[in-house]
Amino acid sequence: EAGVTQFPSHSVIEKGQTVTLRCDPISGHDNLYWYRRVMGKEIKFLLHFVKESKQDESGMPNNRFLAERTGGTYSTLKVQPAELEDSGVYFCASSQGRGLGTEAFFGQGTRLTVV
Amino acid sequence: ELKVEQNPLFLSMQEGKNYTIYCNYSTTSDRLYWYRQDPGKSLESLFVLLSNGAVKQEGRLMASLDTKARLSTLHITAAVHDLSATYFCAVGDPGTASKLTFGTGTRLQVTL
Numbered sequence: 001e002a003g004v005t006q007f008p009s010h011s012v013i014e015k016g017q018t019v020t021l022r023c024d025p026i027s028g029h030d031n032l033y034w035y036r037r038v039m040g041k042e043i044k045f046l047l048h049f050v051k052e053s054k055q056d057e058s059g060m061p062n063n064r065f066l067a068e069r070t071g072g073t074y075s076t077l078k079v080q081p082a083e084l085e086d087s088g089v090y091f092c093a094s095s096q097g098r099g100l101g102t103e104a105f106f107g108q109g110t111r112l113t114v115v
Numbered sequence: 116e117l118k119v120e121q122n123p124l125f126l127s128m129q130e131g132k133n134y135t136i137y138c139n140y141s142t143t144s145d146r147l148y149w150y151r152q153d154p155g156k157s158l159e160s161l162f163v164l165l166s167n168g169a170v171k172q173e174g175r176l177m178a179s180l181d182t183k184a185r186l187s188t189l190h191i192t193a194a195v196h197d198l199s200a201t202y203f204c205a206v207g208d209p210g211t212a213s214k215l216t217f218g219t220g221t222r223l224q225v226t227l
Contacts, residue, residue, distance in 0.1 A: 003157065004157065033214075035215075041219065043203065043217040044217070045215065055213075095213065102213070103148075103160050104213070104215070106157045106158035108155065108156055
């Protein structure tokens with residue numbers, strides 16, 4: 001069974017440019033999450049989809065970030081325009097349920113560097 | 116707001132030695148997870164702890180949870196080089212079904 005897949009694995013862009021990250025969750029997982037880790041800091045929650053609906057987007061830092069999940073399958077996270085402080089590793093995770101003990105499976109992350 | 120503190124941030128230990136990583140959290144939660152991350156790889160789930168006094172063991176790793184003290188520990192017994200990785204604890208946010216708050220991670224380096 002394929003795991004959570006993210007691409008690109010690395011992206012280097014200039015300040016002011018746009019970048020789109022993609023996440024393919026495990027097939028059949030309704031729940032999809034985005035997290036990010038800024039250098040040296042903890043991994044922070046960005047948002048949570050249930051199928052195509054945004055369940056919780058309380059962690060989105062500002063309106064330069066736009067997440068979508070068309071048809072409840074893969075998700076994209078667009079940063080426009082990118083700023084230096086957006087650099088970090090963006091993780092996607094998916095899970096089948098949301099009850100106690102539900103495990104979220106993580107992708108390998110996309111390392112974004114804004115220069 | 117839930118806060119999760121993990122220490123130490125970095126741990127260098129010799130093979131064969133024992134050590135413990137600590138994870139403290141600030142508010143009541145009903146679930147705690149431990150993850151392992153190798154460089155450039157995904158976070159791999161190690162343990163899910165759901166109740167006070169829960170103890171789980173897998174190989175040389177043992178995790179425990181004390182919900183009254185809001186403390187979880189990850190104990191490493193007789194470390195081997197293959198355990199070198201970054202370890203994260205993550206606590207389920209109360210009142211939400213799924214959001215996790217992570218600790219800063221502990222980078223473990225096991226030397227010969």
